Amino acid sequence: MTVKIATWNVNSIRLRIAHLTDWLRNSAPDIVLLQELKATSEVFPYMEIEELGYNVALFGQKSYNGVAILSKLPLSDIKNGLPGDDGDAEARYIEAIASGKGFALRVASIYVPNGQSPDSDKFQYKLRFLERLRAHVESLLRFEEVLVIGGDYNVAPDPIDVYDPQGLDGTTCFHPLERAALRAITHLGVYDAFRILHPEKQVFSWWDYRGNGFDAGKGMRIDHLLLSPQAADRLESCEIVHSLRELEKPSDHAPVMCGLAL
Numbered sequence: 001m002t003v004k005i006a007t008w009n010v011n012s013i014r015l016r017i018a019h020l021t022d023w024l025r026n027s028a029p030d031i032v033l034l035q036e037l038k039a040t041s042e043v044f045p046y047m048e049i050e051e052l053g054y055n056v057a058l059f060g061q062k063s064y065n066g067v068a069i070l071s072k073l074p075l076s077d078i079k080n081g082l083p084g085d086d087g088d089a090e091a092r093y094i095e096a097i098a099s100g101k102g103f104a105l106r107v108a109s110i111y112v113p114n115g116q117s118p119d120s121d122k123f124q125y126k127l128r129f130l131e132r133l134r135a136h137v138e139s140l141l142r143f144e145e146v147l148v149i150g151g152d153y154n155v156a157p158d159p160i161d162v163y164d165p166q167g168l169d170g171t172t173c174f175h176p177l178e179r180a181a182l183r184a185i186t187h188l189g190v191y192d193a194f195r196i197l198h199p200e201k202q203v204f205s206w207w208d209y210r211g212n213g214f215d216a217g218k219g220m221r222i223d224h225l226l227l228s229p230q231a232a233d234r235l236e237s238c239e240i241v242h243s244l245r246e247l248e249k250p251s252d253h254a255p256v257m258c259g260l261a262l
Contacts, residue, residue, distance in 0.1 A: 001262060003262050006029040007109065008256075013045060019250065020034075024052050024070075030071065030098075036066065036152065044060060053072055055074060057096050067092060067094045079094070088129075093109070105260070108150070110153070112153045117172060123178075130181035130185070147227070160202050168220075192227075194240070196238070206252055224256065236259040238259075
C-alpha cells in the first residue's frame, strides 16, 4: 500500500482548522505532521480532527510554536521534545511510531526556530537546535527504520530553493551557517524527498505575507520531508500543495506531501 505523509506549518491551528479539515477530507493523507499550532491541548480542536478518523499526538504551547502528528494509523512510543537540552521548554519536536498491517514507521514533526536575524541570540539558538537535531538523527538512523522527519526547517538548502539567491545570501533562512548545519544532517544519510524526485525543479513552500510574496513568486522552499534510506527506497511521489496557499486568509506555508510504498 502507499502511505501518504504530509508536513504543514499551519500558522495557528484554530485560525486554519477549516482549511485543514477540508484538505483532510479531500486529500486524505494518512499521516500529517503539523507545526506552529499556537495552541495548548486545552484549546486544540481534537473533535474536528478525530471525527475524520485521525489519532492525534500533540506537544502544544500557548500562543507560540506547537507541533502535532495526525495519523490514521495507531500511534505509539510518543516522545515530546528534542533531546540534548532539558532546559528547552519550547514545543518544537514530537516523534512517534505509526503502525499498520505488517509495517511500522517512525515519524517526527519538527519546527526549527526562525532565528530572527544572524546577529541575534535567537540565531545562535537556531544553530544549537540544528546541532541537537543532527545528533538525534544520527542516533535514530542506527535503528535502520523507515523514518520520516518532516517540518518547517526554516532553512532553504540551495540557491534553487529561494527566489533571489544573491540578494538573500547571508539572511535568515539562507545564511551559510544554517545551510551548513542542515547539510550536516543530510550528510548523515537522510534524503530530501522533494529533491530526490525533482532535482532541478524550483518550487517554494513559503511566501511572506508582506509585499504580496505569493503572487509575486517571492518564496523559499523551507519545509522538508527528510527520509532515512529505508524510507527513500520506498518513495513514490512528493509534491508541494500550493492550493492551500491560494485560499482566503491562508497559512504562509504550503503543505509538502510524499507517498511511500509500505
